[in-house]
Every structure is written in structure tokens, then in C-alpha cells.
Amino acid sequence: MLDITKSAEPKTLIEYRTQPDAQYDGPQFTPVKSEIREGLLQEQGHLCAYCMQRIKASKMKVEHWKSQSACPSRQLDYTNMLGCCMGNEGKPHKQQTCDTHKGDLPLKYNPAQLSYAVQSKMRYKGDGRVDSTDTEFTQQIESVLNLNQTRLVSNRVAVLDEIQQQLNKKTGQRTKSEISLQIKQAQTLNGKGQLKPFSGLILNYLNKRLKKAD
DSSP: OOOOOOOOOOHHHHHHHTSTTOOTTOTTOHHHHHHHHHHHHHHTTTBOTTTOOBOBTTBOEEEESSOTTTOGGGTTOGGGEEEEOOTTTTSOGGGOOHHHHHTTOOOSOOTTOGGGOHHHHEEEOTTSOEEESSHHHHHHHHHTSOTTOHHHHHHHHHHHHHHHHHHTSSSSOOOHHHHHHHHHHHHSOOTTSOOOTTHHHHHHHHHHHHHHOO
């Protein structure tokens, strides 16, 4: 996961909340939801808030960190919304991930609440698996988000292989300036406002290499 800095909420959402009996996915909500999706994509660099796979407006979910059933008062609270992948929706539960697997279950940390510093709590292993420095959150990564689903693990391994190949194109050890350049590139949006998929994993690996560099 990456830390997400929330931007100003869409004006259409502010206006919609003033309507009597305004509710999520209620009457007249479709254009509001479209603007919410666009706002979330921009904030998150077009990556799923949980697994960091690429998402797009036509194929994504608007996730409520505090579920609508558990906390209906926050169903129209933009700070409670995250953009997520489809999470293998329609497949068996053990294959589902992210919001689709989470459902109404609680999650300890919201990546869009910067005081939680979620990014610093994540740990990425060489075998593609992910956990956390927080034991309770590690359990939720498994049981709530299912972020160690087989396909996600394989994708992380492929990303690690790619970044290692890039660093090893030249003989000898990489310098701190060379690794710092790679870090800057991983943090930079492309022309479409997108971050690289699994950029949290890339940054985690590069920062470890930076600490070891002479």
C-alpha cells in the first residue's frame, strides 16, 4: 500500500449531500459517482488503494473504508472513500482480494489517513508475499484483504525481477545517486497521471538498496 493524500472532494458530492434523503447510489447519484471515481484515480495514481494494481474508471470499485452497513453516517464522506480494483469479483471467495474480499469487515488502517503511515508499516518479501510490522494488520492483510492471493504474489515477484534487472544492467554496485534516481522515477506520475503498478513494493525495495549502498 501507499500513503494517499486526499484532495478536495468533488463539488457535485457536496451539492448532492444537501439533498433530502441523500444516500450512496441513491437517485441522481450516477454523475456524482463518476466524479468520485475520477478524483480517487488522480489521488492514487490510478492504482488500487490496497493491492496497487492498475485501475481505471470503467473497471474499479469505490470502497468505503468504514463500511456503509457499520457506519452509514460516513457513506457520503469522501475521506472514507478509496478506489479499488475489482478484486476478482464473481470468483470464489478464496480467490477474491481487496474490497471484494473485505466486504463489511473492519480494517485497522486507512491508507488515506496519513497519520496511520500505512506505507511504512508494509513489508515485502523476496517471495512476493506481503505483511506488516503490525501483527494485527498482518492478520487483516491475510484474512480481510487476501493480499497474498496466488496471482498477486506472482505479480510482485515479476515486478521485483524487473527492478533487479534494471539495477543490474551495469556491472558493479549501484551508487546512491543511481538508486535515488530510480526512487524518484518510481514516485513520479507519467503523462497520464499514473504511478507504476506495485510502486509501493518498488519503493520499499529501492529504499532498502539505498541503505546498503556505499
